[in-house]
Amino acid sequence: MRRALPFLGRLPDFRRDPVGFLARMSAEQGDVARFRLGPQNVVLLRHPDDIRDVLVTYNQRFVKSRMLQRTRVLLGDGLLTSEEPYHTRQRKLVQPAFYRDRLVRYAATMAEKARDAGVRWSDGQSVDLDQEMMRLTLSIVTATLFSANVEAETAEIGAAMSSILNMFNLLMLPMSEWLIRIPMLPSARRFREARGRLDSVIYRIIREHRQAHADQGDLLSMLMDARDEAGKGMSDQELRDEALTLFIAGHETTAMALNWTWYLLAQNPDVERRFHEELDTVLQGRLPGYDDFAKLPVTESIFAESMRLYPPAWGIGRRAIAAHTVRGVEYPAGTIFAVSPWVTHRSPTLWADPERFDPDRFRGESRAVQPKFAYFPFGGGPRVCIGERFAWLEGVLVLAAIGQRWRFELDPAQPVEPQPLLTLRPKHGIKVTIHRR
Numbered sequence: 001m002r003r004a005l006p007f008l009g010r011l012p013d014f015r016r017d018p019v020g021f022l023a024r025m026s027a028e029q030g031d032v033a034r035f036r037l038g039p040q041n042v043v044l045l046r047h048p049d050d051i052r053d054v055l056v057t058y059n060q061r062f063v064k065s066r067m068l069q070r071t072r073v074l075l076g077d078g079l080l081t082s083e084e085p086y087h088t089r090q091r092k093l094v095q096p097a098f099y100r101d102r103l104v105r106y107a108a109t110m111a112e113k114a115r116d117a118g119v120r121w122s123d124g125q126s127v128d129l130d131q132e133m134m135r136l137t138l139s140i141v142t143a144t145l146f147s148a149n150v151e152a153e154t155a156e157i158g159a160a161m162s163s164i165l166n167m168f169n170l171l172m173l174p175m176s177e178w179l180i181r182i183p184m185l186p187s188a189r190r191f192r193e194a195r196g197r198l199d200s201v202i203y204r205i206i207r208e209h210r211q212a213h214a215d216q217g218d219l220l221s222m223l224m225d226a227r228d229e230a231g232k233g234m235s236d237q238e239l240r241d242e243a244l245t246l247f248i249a250g251h252e253t254t255a256m257a258l259n260w261t262w263y264l265l266a267q268n269p270d271v272e273r274r275f276h277e278e279l280d281t282v283l284q285g286r287l288p289g290y291d292d293f294a295k296l297p298v299t300e301s302i303f304a305e306s307m308r309l310y311p312p313a314w315g316i317g318r319r320a321i322a323a324h325t326v327r328g329v330e331y332p333a334g335t336i337f338a339v340s341p342w343v344t345h346r347s348p349t350l351w352a353d354p355e356r357f358d359p360d361r362f363r364g365e366s367r368a369v370q371p372k373f374a375y376f377p378f379g380g381g382p383r384v385c386i387g388e389r390f391a392w393l394e395g396v397l398v399l400a401a402i403g404q405r406w407r408f409e410l411d412p413a414q415p416v417e418p419q420p421l422l423t424l425r426p427k428h429g430i431k432v433t434i435h436r437r
Helices: 011-016 018-029 048-057 086-098 100-119 129-146 151-166 168-172 186-212 219-225 236-267 269-283 290-295 297-309 341-345 388-403
Strands: 032-037 040-045 062-064 126-128 316-320 324-326 329-331 336-339 406-410 418-420 424-426 431-436
Touching (some): 011 032, 018 040, 018 418, 040 048, 048 316, 048 336, 086 100, 086 236, 100 129, 100 290, 100 388, 126 129, 129 186, 151 236, 219 236, 236 269, 269 297, 290 388, 297 341, 388 406
Parallel strands (some): 040 336
Antiparallel strands (some): 062 316, 126 431, 316 336, 418 424
């Protein structure tokens, strides 16, 4: 790795290969790695105890990093970007949408949509798995959270999402909130157009819900009826920000988790065989439902191990607003503390043979021996992903519904390479041949 550059520090190395850079810094410096990205001093923490201190124990000392705050140009003041006390107010309003009674209702839709995805497939067909999973999770998130059918707009929404995520580096630049307003800058124009397409869908759904004057049993209906302690409801702008945040999180991150799970199963026939045996024994050909989640421990462990090796949310940043001490060293306010599931999940001091795909790590006693923050694909503390239970349920039920009838064979000629953008995407997609079981 090159030496740090004047002013830029390690920024060029980080931008070239974010997860590879973080892994190398951790390997060189251990549990506490220090480096500079531009003018910003960064401390990368790998050990679970230090991660817990930042995300949980002393979380009041930190706010979101400036990099994540720049995504406000897309997400506004949704749960992912907002700070206290507004964040707590919004989280309380959103939380009931993920209670058990709602998840039971969502489960049936998840399984049905996964079954319907297979209707378009035929034995021996070649597809890009990335596109298929993106389309599937889009249909699930719109149906379960917004009671909306956007099948006719899937291609347009998918293109808008890809445009935005491919411009992730633009969002991470200083002054990006101003750069995207420059009329003659092509990348800024593409971003504005993509954001406009997503906004048009979200605002249309909000408008249709308001006109219906009825609880449709989805998240948006609940948010429209919710009131804070002062009796105030959400404006259309607030609804848009929360809806778009959950729309992207429920669509993009779950699709990526499923992508990498199918990829790993295709490379590990012994695990795939155990997966199919469990599905055949438990489900006996019927669609999975909410109660089947607890009956599919092999499937759950496969999904868990996939998110260990390929966590969709590959990095988390916090900016200190007060001094914070790590291992006897005090760091001043303004320091960025970075924690990375990619780095910690692959740490040889925490995981035996960490590069190996081994779902049994998450079964029985093996699951209990790891410290809490040795594994944190959904973050932790007060800002843990609000849709974590939704994501676990969706992942397991989709794997079960599809895995009953289909298996995927990787195209041996296609390179599969992770690309760390807003989520951990497969850079070239994942080309597969579909086989009927």
